[in-house]
Amino acid sequence: MFDLGDIVEMKKQHACGTNRWEIIRMGADIKIQCTGCQHIVLMSRRDFTKKLKKVLSQAEPKD
Template identity: 45%
Template sequence: MEQQVQLGDIVRMKKPHPCGSSEWEVLRVGMDFRLKCQGCGHLVMLPRPKFERMVRGIVRHAAPQS
């Protein structure tokens, strides 16, 4: 994935979470990604290679901080 994912972005993943939501908020970026499900609030950590395989695209970018 060539898009730059930043903190606060909402991303769509390949498979939906068991709650039914496919959208996740990015809480941490680095070697691991910390994601929060937008449906139920569940938190998960994914290694970078798995995240890059699973992500479909950015739904909404984070609001720029001033």
């Protein structure tokens, strides 16, 4: 699955040309930030799971 701080790839590429997003908030809604232009998008968990392609890297576990 996915968790806070993970880098994910979405099905559609962002307008800036990159397809890597970092999850910066999780709850009923999920907030992701583009790693290329720092644009932030907020979407429902249902929409996020539908548009998610794969998790590229997991966040480092906290102590």
